[in-house]
Amino acid sequence: MDPEMILLEAEEAMGKAVEYLIHEFAAVRTGKASPALVENLDVHVRSYGMHMKLKQLGTISTPEPRVIRVEPFDASTIQDIDRAFRESKLGLNPAVEGKLLRIPIPELSGERRQQMVKLVKQLAEESKIRVRSGRREALEALKKAEKEGHISEDDLRRCEKEVQAMTDKKVAEIDQHVASKEKEVLTV
Numbered sequence: 001m002d003p004e005m006i007l008l009e010a011e012e013a014m015g016k017a018v019e020y021l022i023h024e025f026a027a028v029r030t031g032k033a034s035p036a037l038v039e040n041l042d043v044h045v046r047s048y049g050m051h052m053k054l055k056q057l058g059t060i061s062t063p064e065p066r067v068i069r070v071e072p073f074d075a076s077t078i079q080d081i082d083r084a085f086r087e088s089k090l091g092l093n094p095a096v097e098g099k100l101l102r103i104p105i106p107e108l109s110g111e112r113r114q115q116m117v118k119l120v121k122q123l124a125e126e127s128k129i130r131v132r133s134g135r136r137e138a139l140e141a142l143k144k145a146e147k148e149g150h151i152s153e154d155d156l157r158r159c160e161k162e163v164q165a166m167t168d169k170k171v172a173e174i175d176q177h178v179a180s181k182e183k184e185v186l187t188v
Contacts, residue, residue, distance in 0.1 A: 001141060003151050003159045010138035010163055014170040017130035021174060024123045025181045028116055033068045033105045035060040038092075043084040045077050057081060068103040075099045108185075116185045124178040128171055135167040 026036035039055040054060065058072035058081070072078050078096060085094045085103065094101040108116070139160060146156040 001145055001150065003142060003145060003155055006138050006141045006145070007159060007162055007166070009141075010134050011166055013134035013137070014131045014166060017127045017134065018170055018173055018177070020130070021123060021127040021177060025120065025177065028120055028123075028181065028185065033062040033064070033066055033103075035062060035068065037105075038068060038070070038085075038090070038103070041084055041088060041090070043077070043081055045080045047074075047076055047080075054081065054084070066105045068105065070094070070101040070103065071099065072101075113185055117182050120178060120181050120185065124174050127174050131167055131170045131174070135163055138163045 026034065027040060035055075039053065039060055041054040042051050043054055043057060044051050045057070054070065057074070057077050058070050061069045061071075063069050070081060072081060078099065078101065081101060082094055082096055085092055085101075092103050092105070094103045142151070142156055142159050142163070145151045146153060151159070
């Protein structure tokens with residue numbers, strides 16, 4: 001395999017790990033309302049006989065800084081959505097108001113903020129593992145290409161350095177996102 005393709009695939013895999021982390025950070029509570037906090041809530045809809053994400057079942061908005069509003073497309077699913085919130089680990093209690101739900105976002109305690117910081121760091125570590133996995137796969141592919149005679153030993157060394165530089169860059173990017181999210185979570 002061409003070394004440029006190997007490097008491109010490694011960069012793509014590492015980039016996806018960082019994108020995934022950013023997506024996961026959106027769901028981490030910071031004390032203010034955000035649709036991303038609840039959009040991936042798994043809801044078992046009895047009338048449909050299946051599990052669906054909340055974003056597939058209705059419109060999610062934040063009319064006030066500390067309130068999330070969910071307006072289901074099908075009013076018959078409102079009880080299923082209410083039950084999903086109450087059974088989830090989000091710690092949110094929705095109020096059913098006619099054909100919509102209002103979910104007040106309570107203020108985070110200092111202890112809860114520390115738990116959120118731990119979660120942020122755990123998510124970051126998982127992303128770093130994905131980045132390192134991309135590095136390992138790229139290095140294995142490069143060594144295989146060298147063994148098969150597709151690239152020279154000098155090219156192998158150069159590409160190994162490029163992969164390591166790419167890895168270091170992505171890990172630094174993850175650390176930057178962690179610092180930013182940690183600051184956001186701890187800000188009262």
